[in-house]
Amino acid sequence: MKKIFLLFFILILTLTFGCWSRMELEDLAIVQGVGVDKNEQGKEKDRYLFSVQVVNPPAVSGKSGGGEQSYVVRIISGELFFTSLREMNMETPLRLYYAHNRVILISEDVAKEGVKDLLDFFERNPQFRRDNYLLIVKGKAVEVWDGFPGIVKVPAIALYDLAQKSFLTAEAGIMELGEFIKLMEEEGVDSYAPGVKLLQKQKRKNIRVFQSALFKKDKLVGWLNEEQSRGLLIITNKVKGGITEITNPVKKEQKLSVELEKSTANWQLKVVNGQPQIKILVETDGIITEAPDGLDFSKKETFTELDREYAKAVRHDILMFLQKTRELGVDPAGFGRFIYRENPKLWQELKDDWAEEYKNLAIQVSIKARILRNGMTTMSIKPR
Amino acid sequence: MGLWQKLSVKIKASKKKTEGQKKDEKPSRLSPYQEKLFSGQVSKDIEEIKKILGSPSDLVVREFNYYGIPAAAVMIDGLVDKVTVVEGILKPLMLEARIAKALPENPYKSLRDEMLAISEIKETNNFSEFLLAVLSGEVGLILEKNTTALLASAKGWAARSVSEPMNEVVVRGPQEGFTETLRVNTALIRRRIRSPHLRFESLKIGRTSQTDVVIAYLEDIADAKIVEEVRTRLSRIDIDAVLESGYLEEFIEDDPFNIFPQVKHTERPDKAVADMLEGKVVILTDGTPMALVVPTTFTEFFQAAEDYYEKYFLSNFLRAIRLISFFLAMFLPSLYIAIITFHQEMIPTELLLNIWASRSGVPFPAFVEALLMEIAFEALREAGVRLPRPVGQAVSIVGALIIGQAAVEAGIVSTSMVIVVAITGIASFAIPAFNMAIAARIYRFIIMLLAASFGMFGLMIGFIFLVIMLCNTRSFGVPYLAPLAPFSLSAQKDTAARVPWWLMIKRPKHYRPQEERRVKEGLMPGFPEGEKRG
Numbered sequence: 078m079k080k081i082f083l084l085f086f087i088l089i090l091t092l093t094f095g096c097w098s099r100m101e102l103e104d105l106a107i108v109q110g111v112g113v114d115k116n117e118q119g120k121e122k123d124r125y126l127f128s129v130q131v132v133n134p135p136a137v138s139g140k141s142g143g144g145e146q147s148y149v150v151r152i153i154s155g156e157l158f159f160t161s162l163r164e165m166n167m168e169t170p171l172r173l174y175y176a177h178n179r180v181i182l183i184s185e186d187v188a189k190e191g192v193k194d195l196l197d198f199f200e201r202n203p204q205f206r207r208d209n210y211l212l213i214v215k216g217k218a219v220e221v222w223d224g225f226p227g228i229v230k231v232p233a234i235a236l237y238d239l240a241q242k243s244f245l246t247a248e249a250g251i252m253e254l255g256e257f258i259k260l261m262e263e264e265g266v267d268s269y270a271p272g273v274k275l276l277q278k279q280k281r282k283n284i285r286v287f288q289s290a291l292f293k294k295d296k297l298v299g300w301l302n303e304e305q306s307r308g309l310l311i312i313t314n315k316v317k318g319g320i321t322e323i324t325n326p327v328k329k330e331q332k333l334s335v336e337l338e339k340s341t342a343n344w345q346l347k348v349v350n351g352q353p354q355i356k357i358l359v360e361t362d363g364i365i366t367e368a369p370d371g372l373d374f375s376k377k378e379t380f381t382e383l384d385r386e387y388a389k390a391v392r393h394d395i396l397m398f399l400q401k402t403r404e405l406g407v408d409p410a411g412f413g414r415f416i417y418r419e420n421p422k423l424w425q426e427l428k429d430d431w432a433e434e435y436k437n438l439a440i441q442v443s444i445k446a447r448i449l450r451n452g453m454t455t456m457s458i459k460p461r
Numbered sequence: 462m463g464l465w466q467k468l469s470v471k472i473k474a475s476k477k478k479t480e481g482q483k484k485d486e487k488p489s490r491l492s493p494y495q496e497k498l499f500s501g502q503v504s505k506d507i508e509e510i511k512k513i514l515g516s517p518s519d520l521v522v523r524e525f526n527y528y529g530i531p532a533a534a535v536m537i538d539g540l541v542d543k544v545t546v547v548e549g550i551l552k553p554l555m556l557e558a559r560i561a562k563a564l565p566e567n568p569y570k571s572l573r574d575e576m577l578a579i580s581e582i583k584e585t586n587n588f589s590e591f592l593l594a595v596l597s598g599e600v601g602l603i604l605e606k607n608t609t610a611l612l613a614s615a616k617g618w619a620a621r622s623v624s625e626p627m628n629e630v631v632v633r634g635p636q637e638g639f640t641e642t643l644r645v646n647t648a649l650i651r652r653r654i655r656s657p658h659l660r661f662e663s664l665k666i667g668r669t670s671q672t673d674v675v676i677a678y679l680e681d682i683a684d685a686k687i688v689e690e691v692r693t694r695l696s697r698i699d700i701d702a703v704l705e706s707g708y709l710e711e712f713i714e715d716d717p718f719n720i721f722p723q724v725k726h727t728e729r730p731d732k733a734v735a736d737m738l739e740g741k742v743v744i745l746t747d748g749t750p751m752a753l754v755v756p757t758t759f760t761e762f763f764q765a766a767e768d769y770y771e772k773y774f775l776s777n778f779l780r781a782i783r784l785i786s787f788f789l790a791m792f793l794p795s796l797y798i799a800i801i802t803f804h805q806e807m808i809p810t811e812l813l814l815n816i817w818a819s820r821s822g823v824p825f826p827a828f829v830e831a832l833l834m835e836i837a838f839e840a841l842r843e844a845g846v847r848l849p850r851p852v853g854q855a856v857s858i859v860g861a862l863i864i865g866q867a868a869v870e871a872g873i874v875s876t877s878m879v880i881v882v883a884i885t886g887i888a889s890f891a892i893p894a895f896n897m898a899i900a901a902r903i904y905r906f907i908i909m910l911l912a913a914s915f916g917m918f919g920l921m922i923g924f925i926f927l928v929i930m931l932c933n934t935r936s937f938g939v940p941y942l943a944p945l946a947p948f949s950l951s952a953q954k955d956t957a958a959r960v961p962w963w964l965m966i967k968r969p970k971h972y973r974p975q976e977e978r979r980v981k982e983g984l985m986p987g988f989p990e991g992e993k994r995g
Binding site for chain 1: 801802803805806810811813814815816817818819820821822823826827913916
C-alpha cells in the first residue's frame with residue numbers, strides 16, 4: 078500500500094509539478110536585435126524609444142511562399158527597459174524571447190547621456206548573452222532596423238555578421254556586451270564600442286560598421302576614426318587583419334595597400350623618477366595586396382624600403398590614436414590598468430587623476446614591421 | 462530502484478519458501494507410471510499402453526512373432542524414421558530370425574545383442590521410462606515372458622534443415638543457423654570444436670512437455686562455479702511446458718525487474734562457440750533455434766559475429782556507430798523535447814528558426830507530438846513484423862506516405878519531429894541485439910516523460926538512473942557493465958573497440974576463465990627482420 082502511494086506520488090510529481098518553465102517554441106517571438114533611441118517628444122517618463130527586431134521564421138527559413146516580410150520591428154516608448162519590453166508583449170501575440178538576440182543598438186544621443194542604467198537590464202536578465210554585440214548608432218537606431226536590402230533577410234543578423242567580419246578592415250573597435258561592461262567597471266581603462274551608420278549611396282540604403290565610440294565612465298565623449306581605431310586594435314592585440322595604405326617608396330605620390338597578416342604588441346613599464354614610462358613594441362607582418370607600379374620585388378632592398386614605409390604607416394595609426402584619446406582624456410587601451418597590474422603602488426598615486434596623468438604619460442612606440450610576400454606576381458602589369 | 466529491489470526481494474523470499482517445501486520432486490505427467498512394471502505378457506502390456514495413451518491415431522503397435530514368441534513394436538507415427546524401423550528392426554526380427562537356425566537359448570539376449578541393427582539401444586522395466594522414450598520418437602520392443610523392454614532409437618521426423626540464420630545476418634561468415642532439433646544443434650557446436658573438454662549436460666524441463674535442455678560448455682575454460690550456478694538455476698524450474706528458450710530465460714535471469722537483457726540469445730552456432738571459448742555457458746533448448754548464453758555483459762549486445770570476421774578497422778568503426786545509435790535511440794526524442802520546450806537558447810539560431818517555422822501551426826505540444834509519432838512508428842514496426850511478407854510491404858508504404866508526408870502536410874506534426882523519429886527508428890535498428898534494442902525503445906518513453914516535465918534536468922536524472930541501474934545489474938554473478946565498471950584495462954580490447962586478433966592474447970577476465978591465454982604472444986604479422994619493404 079505504501080509503495081503504491083509512493084508510485085502515485087512520483088507520478089503526480091512528474092505530471093503536475095513539472096513543466097513550470099515550459100515554453101513551446103512556436104509561442105516565442107525570437108528577438109534578434111534590441112535598440113534604444115531618444116524619444117524627442119517624450120517627457121521624462123518616456124524619454125527612451127525602445128525598438129526590437131523580431132524574425133518571422135517561415136520567411137527566413139524559406140517555408141513560406143515568399144513576399145512575406147522576414148522581420149518585424151516593434152517600437153515602444155518608456156523609461157525602464159524591461160517595463161517597456163513587457164508592455165510591448167501586450168502588443169505582440171507571441172512572447173518576446175531574447176536568448177537569441179545578437180546585437181544591441183544604442184543611439185549616439187542616448188550614449189552621450191550615459192548607458193549604465195540601460196545596461197543593468199542586460200546584466201540582470203538571464204536571457205541575454207554576454208556575447209551580444211554592442212553598437213553605437215550615429216543617427217537613429219530605428220532607422221538601422223530597416224537598413225539592409227537583399228541578401229541577408231534580417232538586418233540584425235546582417236549587423237551581427239558585419240561586426241563579426243569587421244576584422245577584414247580593422248576599422249571598428251568591435252565590442253561585446255560583457256566585455257563592454259567589464260571595461261566600464263574596471264579601474265584604469267575606459268570602454269569603447271563600434272559605431273554603425275545608415276548610409277545613403279545613390280538612393281540605396283546601406284549599413285556600415287566603422288569607427289569606435291569612446292566612453293568616459295558610461296558616457297560617450299567622442300569618436301575614434303578608422304585609422305585611430307586600427308591603432309587601438311593593434312596596441313591592444315585585437316587586430317586580426319586589415320588593410321593599411323602605405324606610400325610607394327619609388328613614386329611618392331602613389332599608394333600601395335598592405336594587408337596585415339599577424340601582429341603582436343608587447344607593453345613594458347618603466348618607472349623613472351617616480352614617473353611611469355610605457356614602451357610598446359609592435360611586431361607586425363604584412364602582405365602586399367596591391368602595388369600598381371614601379372616596384373621590383375626581386376630585390377631585397379625593395380622589401381627593406383617597404384618595411385620602413387609599413388612601419389611608418391602603423392606608427393602613424395598608433396600615434397593618431399594616442400593623440401585623440403589624450404585630447405579626450407580617455408584610456409580605452411587600458412594603460413592605467415597596465416600600470417595597476419605591474420606596479421599597484423604607483424597606481425595608487427596616479428589613479429585619482431588618471432585622465433590628466435594619461436595626457437602626459439610617456440609612451441614610446443617602436444615598430445618592427447615586415448612585408449612577408451608580394452602576392453602571386455612580382456611584376457606589375459605593363460602594357461606595351 | 463529501491464522499490465523494485467524490495468519487491469524483487471519479497472518475491473525471491475516467497476520463491477524460497479515454495480522451494481523448501483517441494484525440493485527435488487518435480488513430477489512429470491509420466492511419473493505416476495514410475496512404479497508400474499511390465500508384466501511379461503505382451504497382449505496385456507499393449508492394452509495397458511493403449512489405455513494410458515488413450516489409443517491415439519498416431520500410435521502404431523506392430524505385433525509379430527519372434528521365433529514364434531509373441532512380440533510387439535510400439536512407436537509414434539511421424540516421430541520415427543520408417544525406413545530405419547523396417548530395415549533395422551522389423552526385417553531382422555521377422556524375416557532373418559526365421560532364416561536363422563533354431564530358437565536361441567535366451568531369445569531376449571539374442572534379440573538385443575544379435576538381431577537388432579540399431580545403433581542406440583536402451584532397456585527399461587517401467588512404463589514411465591518406456592512411454593517417455595516412445596513419445597520422444599524411439600521404438601519400444603516388448604517380448605513375451607520378459608519384463609524388460611527394449612528401446613531402439615529410430616528418431617526421424619519432418620524438421621527444418623540447417624538454414625541461414627534469419628535474424629543475425631552477416632556478410633562474411635558462416636551461413637549456418639541453429640534449427641529446432643536439439644541433436645542438430647549439438648552437432649553444429651561439436652563440428653566447430655573437436656575438444657574432449659566440450660560438455661553437453663542434458664536435463665528435462667517441463668512437467669507436460671518434458672523438453673530436452675542441454676547445458677553446453679568447455680570444461681577446461683568455463684568457471685565451474687558459473688556452470689554449477691546454471692545447473693542449479695535450471696533445475697529449479699518447474700513449469701508445465703517449455704516451448705521456447707525465452708521460458709527458461711525468465712526463470713534464470715538475476716533481476717526480473719530489469720528492463721535490460723541479462724541473458725543473451727543467438728541463433729548462430731559460431732557465436733555460441735565463440736562465447737563458450739570465452740568461458741560462457743550455452744543453453745540449448747529442444748524446439749527452438751535460439752540458444753541462450755550466460756553470463757553476459759552490456760557491451761556484448763553491441764557486438765556482432767561479423768566484428769571478428771571482418772578487418773578490425775571496420776569492426777571498430779561499426780561498434781562506434783552502434784554505441785552512438787544506442788544513445789540516439791534512447792535519448793534523441795527526449796533531447797529534442799527538452800531543448801524545444803525548455804532550453805531554446807541551446808540551439809543555433811538558424812536551426813531554431815527552421816524548427817520554429819516547421820512547428821508553427823502544429824496543434825500539439827512537442828511532447829504529445831513526439832509521443833504520437835513514436836507510438837505510430839512502433840505500431841508500424843509491429844505491423845510490419847507480424848504481417849505476412851507481401852502485406853508487410855504495403856504497410857511500410859502506407860506508413861511512409863501517411864507519417865512521412867501526409868501528417869506533415871496536414872500540419873499535425875512538424876518535419877523536424879519526423880526527422881527525429883526517423884533517426885531514432887533507424888538508430889534502434891542499428892543495435893545488433895534485438896532484446897537490447899527493445900530495452901532502449903521502452904526506456905526511451907520514460908525519459909521522454911521526464912524530459913517533458915523537467916527538461917534537461919529530467920533527462921539527466923533519467924540517464925543517471927540508467928547508469929545506477931546498469932551498475933547494480935549482474936548476470937550470473939558477473940557485473941553487467943563488466944569491463945567498464947569495474948574497469949579492467951586488458952578487457953577493453955574487446956568492448957567498444959576490437960583490437961586485431963593477434964593482440965587479443967587473453968580471454969576477458971570478468972567471465973573468470975580457467976585458462977586465460979588464447980593467442981600466443983608476438984604473432985603480429987610483419988616483414989622478416991633485415992629485409993626491406995617494397
